[in-house]
Amino acid sequence: MGAISVAQAAERLGVSVPRIHQRIADGSLLAERIGSQWVVDERSLLRIQERSKAGRPLSARSAWAVIGAAEADRDRLGSRGAAASARPRMQLNRLLVPASEPVFGEEAARALAVSLRSLLRNRAERHLLRAAPSDLADLRADQRWAALVDLGGSGIASADVEGYVEESEVKEIVKDHLLVNADRDANVVLHVIVDGQYPFPDSRLRLAADLAEHRGPREEARAAELLHELALEWKAGQ
Incomplete structure (x- = not known):
């Protein structure tokens, strides 16, 4: 897995681009700045996708x-x-x-x-x-x-x-x-x-x-x- 753009990350999660930037800022989504653009770690994005779709975990x-x-x-x-x-x-x-x-x-x-x-x-x-x-x-x-x-x-x-x-x-x-x-x-x-x-x-x-x-x-x-x-x-x- 690699990295994807902020726009692609927003599309996958069904949220706005500013919401992706918020997640990057609070550390809940791993990303790296390349030049003037952020790229999002795809594996980190998958963790969020899974948690939003999966059922409640056991204690x-x-x-x-x-x-x-x-x-x-x-x-x-x-x-x-x-x-x-x-x-x-x-x-x-x-x-x-x-x-x-x-x-x-x-x-x-x-x-x-x-x-x-x-x-x-x-x-x-x-x-x-x-x-x-x-x-x-x-x-x-x-x-x-x-x-x-x-x-x-x-x-x-x-x-x-x-x-x-x-x-x-x-x-x-x-x-x-x-x-x-x-x-x-x-x-x-x-x-x-x-x-x-x-x-x-x-x-x-x-x-x-x-x-x-x-x-x-x-x-x-x-x-x-x-x-x-x-x-x-x-x-x-x-």
């Missing part, structure tokens, strides 16, 4: 309950029997039904990725940061990670560091590794969770949601594949 607690349901892990959720897990299982079923058939093409994969991003985005606060490339190995080895995201294990090659960190650890990790905020050239992704939240490090559903948030065609395709695998297992277990 953090409910999102993790759905992830736990995919793992059939009642102990981690503090479940008190079948009734307590019925709602997240129902929400998981709604997510997996469209993925029960093989996914072909970017549009189909993107549709599943949009559902993932919409439903599970509140599971953690996602922060894009940058570290010196020479510091990435030390950051990856930091013992304060609640869970590292293994993009390599998913088939997506990446030298970046991504993982889940409890809220109380974030400031020190940022300070110790000299992390700075970054939008376009981030090489560190922190998913910030409340203290004590178990991040289900081996969950394919959570990994699919992590991949979907990268918004690239390869990541979305792999997220769709993971959903399809889960859907087949889910269907077989019903």
Whole structure:
């Protein structure tokens, strides 16, 4: 994805050109000034489009309950029997039904990725940061990670560091590794969770949601594949 003009961005969102300039000014829409004109980051625009069209996302607690349901892990959720897990299982079923058939093409994969991003985005606060490339190995080895995201294990090659960190650890990790905020050239992704939240490090559903948030065609395709695998297992277990 690249950049588009302010007029094109306004047309896509169905708003006025001044409204796009307002969004650029308040930081809700990423843009870059080239000469006398602003160009809008297309990926940033897609985030706004999705949020305006998508349904209400689950709360953090409910999102993790759905992830736990995919793992059939009642102990981690503090479940008190079948009734307590019925709602997240129902929400998981709604997510997996469209993925029960093989996914072909970017549009189909993107549709599943949009559902993932919409439903599970509140599971953690996602922060894009940058570290010196020479510091990435030390950051990856930091013992304060609640869970590292293994993009390599998913088939997506990446030298970046991504993982889940409890809220109380974030400031020190940022300070110790000299992390700075970054939008376009981030090489560190922190998913910030409340203290004590178990991040289900081996969950394919959570990994699919992590991949979907990268918004690239390869990541979305792999997220769709993971959903399809889960859907087949889910269907077989019903």
